Amino acid sequence: MEIHQLNSFLAVAEELHFGRAAQRLHIAQPPLSRTIRQLERDLGATLFDRNTRSVRLTPAGEALLGPAREVLNSCRLAELAVASAGRGLTGRIRIGFAGASSHLYVGRLVKRVREHHPGVEFELHSSAYARESLNKVLDKTLDVAMVRWMSPTPGVDSRVIAQEQMLIAVPNDHPLAGEESIRMEDLAGDAWVTLPAEPGSVLRDALIKIADDAGFYPRIVQSAPDSWSVMALVAAEVGCSLTLASVAASMANPGVVFRPLRDSPPPLDLRLVWRRGDDSALLKEILRVSETALLEPGPDPA
Structure with missing residues (x-):
């Protein structure tokens, strides 16, 4: 033939x-x-x-x-x-991302790059915290990372690739599970499950701030190393959790219901970051492709 x-x-x-x-x-x-x-x-x-x-x-x-x-x-x-x-656009690109909350965006970027540059190999590293990925970008262990941060980090450049709504995850038989949205103050007496209290734990910090604005301090009864484990604990009725729309889009757990907050807080920015001054031709092409690959709509908060 x-x-x-x-x-x-x-x-x-x-x-x-x-x-x-x-x-x-x-x-x-x-x-x-x-x-x-x-x-x-x-x-x-x-x-x-x-x-x-x-x-x-x-x-x-x-x-x-x-x-x-x-x-x-x-x-x-x-x-x-x-x-x-x-054109010198072959080799390996190392991407750091935050597990369940970013893998949809990673997949979108990898797919688009491979459509144009099939010789590029991807090495993916999942970590729970932005600080860990940022440190690896700075020490050249990673080339780019997808992170959320509360304040800028010296030595890196970045751009926003998504803005994500925060949601409340409750067990499916929770008294508020049938509501279209949940008021934070109505959860003042509930137990909470979060990611560990590590530097750069943006969601945990956001939970404490949102709860404080609602007039209480969250009673955190257990932590888990990643979003999948956190949602398993929510389904087991250990507590509620503050999470992201991208996590909700990634989960298929019938024991968990995701609801927006009534007074919705500002969305969290997901950023693509890279070392300042890195002039790699492959990195520049990855960043160029990302400008279109990561401008598509993110997960539906509903």
Whole structure:
């Protein structure tokens, strides 16, 4: 089989019409028909049932459809990889992110970069706290990171890639679980589950501030190392938790209900950060792609 034969086969298979397939390929119909007949002879199988009224894939044609797409996609990726290598856009990029609350954005960025630069390899590092990722960016263990912070950090540049609403997570049988939104003061008597009290624990700090504004100090009864564990404790009715819309979008736990706060606090900024002065061509391309890949709507708070 040759590449042009597979291109012709896919055009006919997707259009199910030789005339439209020929127009799509910018060739006349007779040469297209000859190419398909030659491919059928080479394979020893009929790929299309055709008559004057219709064209349909045979079982053999259906079987060829997936492999043909894979071959052509591999050819496209090979061309992109060579082109990227010619521009110095190959190698490894190390990305730090905060587990459940950022992996949707990481996946979006990696997918978009690989569409244009398949030769780029990604090394992903999940950490619970912004400070840990920022330190790794500064000591060159990471190239970029997705973090939330309460105040800027010297030595790095950044830009906001998402603004996330904070939500309250309650057990599904909590008295307020049926409300469309929850007032913070109505949770003054509840127990709370949070991430550990580490420097850079933005959500824990935000919980204390929001509760203080509502006139109480939260009774934190247990901490957990990551958002998945926190939500497991909420489902087990250990307590409520302050979390993010991205965490809610990542969870499939029927024991947890997510609700917005009645007096919604300002959203938290999620930032992409990198070392100031890093002039790597690959990093510059990652940042360029991120400008479009990470401008799409984030998780729906609902």
